[in-house]
Amino acid sequence: MSRDLQLHTSLPDGRRPPPRFRELEHVALLYDMPEKSLKRGEDGTIVHAFDDAEAYIVEFVNEDGSTRALVEVTTDQICLIP
16 A cells, blocks of 8 residues: 555544445345335345445346346445345
């Protein structure tokens, strides 16, 4: 790592910044989304990460691979599945 670059692991008030997810990462919902017929724990794939906001488009698929839902979510609505 360059000496001029510093790794920032917390905000000025000591809180940790929200995680930044990347496209094609596998994530799970942390909340029900009844309007999209999605329940907490369902897994999907990030298909778009917005540059200027902590928002993402996540694709949820059926067992046959067809798209079930494309949903815009925020960082606090998903978690990474290792």
